[in-house]
Amino acid sequence: MALVVLLGKLADLAGASTLPLPLPMSVELNWETLKAALPPALAEALDDPRIRVAVNGALLPNKSKLQAGAGDEIALLPPVSGG
């Protein structure tokens, strides 16, 4: 299983602040397969270039190069609204 964490308004699009993705240990997620596993309204929003992605707390310089698998936490981060 991988865990998708949704911040800000992405949580509204997903209807939850976390989405567990059931995955066999051997399956590797990339950006396209991740989007295919998410609700369509959410997947569509994710190509906004301002949306950043972190895997296990580390920001990806380029989200389209995402590589993740079972046991990973994938955070989807919309633009911050500041403190």
Place this chain on the structure above:
Amino acid sequence: MRDIRLLDRVFMPGMLIGPFTNANPGLGGVSTFVGEVRSDTGVEALELTHYEPLTLPGMHQLADRAFARFDLMGLLMVHRVGLMHPGEPIVCVSAAALHRRDAINAVDFCMDHLKSAAWFWKREKRDGEWHWIEPREQDHSDLSRWQA
């Protein structure tokens, strides 16, 4: 003295600033900024979400940059998360230094970065409905002041 924290309940800035000042003996000046939830028309509540693996580490990196850029003795940076109501403190930044300019500028620097680049997502409840707050252009131009 360095104190960087996220708090999930109401706090009283005065209770932090006294001990912070005392923890920096020999200082020449302390500058403090306290931000509160504004009582805008119709706003009933504000909710701040953070992402644990990024938000507090990001505040520590900001503190590192403030210490590198200004001649500081101490820095206090406390930010609320969770549900807040108008009039409640949301942020408190206090800097202690030998000379006033470093203290004042360090607080200004930290606030501009917290307002535009820190990992917080904010929504407000108006007339019973929640609305996400989008980034403001003003916050980005505030940030560009420090890029010289």
